Amino acid sequence: MMTEWEEQSFIWPKGYTSDAVHAKLRYSKLDVGWLVSEVPAAAAGVYTTNQFCAAPTAITKQLIQKKHTLQALVMNSAFANACTGEQGVKDVSQEQQWVAEKLAITPDLVGVASTGLIGSYLPMAKMEKGIQALKQTSNTLLTEAILTTDTKTKTLCLTATIGGKQCTFSGFAKGSGMIHPNMATMLGFVVTDCQIAPDCLQTMLSTLTDETFNQITVDGDTSTNDMVLLLANGVAGNQEVTTExxxxxxxxxxxxxxxxxxxxxxxRDGEGATKLIEVTVDGAKTKKEAQAIAKAIVGSNLVKAAMFGNDPNWGRIISTIGATSATFDPNKVAVQLNEITVVADGQPVAFSEQAASKSLEQEIVFVHVDINAGAHSGKAWGCDLTYDYVKINATYST
Incomplete structure (x- = not known):
């Protein structure tokens, strides 16, 4: 029988250990870490669509597609190991070997994730020292070690009773800039002690990515590296979850x-961002069109700049909607900003610009669009475009 879930303070599910160290890949922050399951875990993944796919991403993708099983993940920040040719591939293989020897497992059970500067080789002497220093502990320092320009860790932990057994689902991620996924420009991981069939795990992830990670954008750029992985080690002891x-x-x-x-x-943690923008589109002819309109709105630099300036300039929203290929009648479109109606039947509605501007000062801005062309809905999330975004990215490598 289905039960509800509960949120709790972030912990690792049963059967997982982790650690992170400062291997001096960068000045003073944790930069190398791992996550280890006591037994091989079912694994699923989705990956960047950037044609310059980084070596760690490409190799981890190959591992999962071949066996749908991983037992360890080793990660680093500061260096992306992207656009590094054959040397980058060799370095990933070496990381796998070091971790495998340390854990007494085979290298093909070790996934690798890297994030950071593109086009620089991994400092392998530092990587080796970092990996050798890692321990199997219950600490959650790994959630910090993967951060780059992020301002905070991104974690969520839920528990639920599955098949009569209490299971824990722990998710963590990084991502702040180069966020326009399709898949995603980030690292995202959800690990659980629930037993789930590998094909079921992959189907869920592939389906849900389209409604979640693929519906966020910060700056319209897709990275070379990033991926979302699910691991399920079954240590909770429940009957294996399948689609039936x-x-x-x-x-x-x-x-x-x-x-x-x-x-x-x-x-919300986009580089330099001050607020989260959530766009809901209703009344679209298809779900795909609803999602496309929503993502176009949060991806518009003009809309993002207006949100930063607390400017209820709904013309930018209307213009963005019209630039999509969605099917609708412009004379039936309605727009709300934080529940304040600004457009109805494709025409302006009298509203207090002062009140609307004041409402845009809040940390979450809600944009609601009704296309009135069908029965489908979609959501997307983004952030405002600020002066700090330019400052951060003008000097990223220097």
Missing amino acids: HEDYPLVKNLYHLLLTELAKMIA
Whole structure:
């Protein structure tokens, strides 16, 4: 029988250990870490669509597609190991070997994730020292070690009873700039002690990514590296969850919530951002069109700049909607900003600009669009465009 879930302070599920160290890849922050399952775990992933796919991403993708099983993940920040050719591939292989020897497992059970500066080789002497210093502990320092320009960790932990056993689902992510996923420009991970069939895990992730991570944007750029991975080690001892299992809807809803909230945390923490923008589109002819309109709005630099300036300039929203290929009648479109109606039937509505501007000062701005062309809805999340975004990215490598 389906039960509800509960949120709790972030912990690792049963059967997982982790650690992170400062390997001096960068000045003073944690930069190398790992996550280890006591047994091989079912694994699923989605990956960047950037044609310059970084070596760690490409190799981890190959591992999961071949066996759908991982037992350890090693991660680093500061260096992306992207556009590094054959040397980058060799370095990933070496990382896998070091971790495998340390844990007495085979290298093909070790996934690798890197984030940071593109086009620089990994400092392998420092990487080796960092990996050798890692321990199997219950600390959650790994959630800090993967951060780059992020201002905070992004974590969420939920528990639920699945098949009569209490299971924990722990999600963590990084991402602040180069966020315009399709897949995603970030690292995102959800690990659980629930036992879930690998094909079921992959199907859920592939489906839910389209509604979550693929619906966020910060700056319209897609990275070379990033991915979202799910691991399920089954240590909780429940009967394996498949698409036919009575608790499958609960498990899918758990993942939907986790992936949605992690995606929103990334959008809110966009480089230099001061607020999260959530766009809801109703009345679209298809779900795909609803999602496309919503993402176009949060991705518009003019809309993002207006939100930063607390400017209720709804003309920018209307213009963005009209530039999409969605099917609708412009004379039936309605727009609300924080529940203040500014457009109805494609025409301006009298409203207090002062009140609307004041409402835009809040940390979350809600834009609601009704296309009145069908029965489908979609959501997307983004952030405002600020002076600090330019400052951060004008000097990123220097």
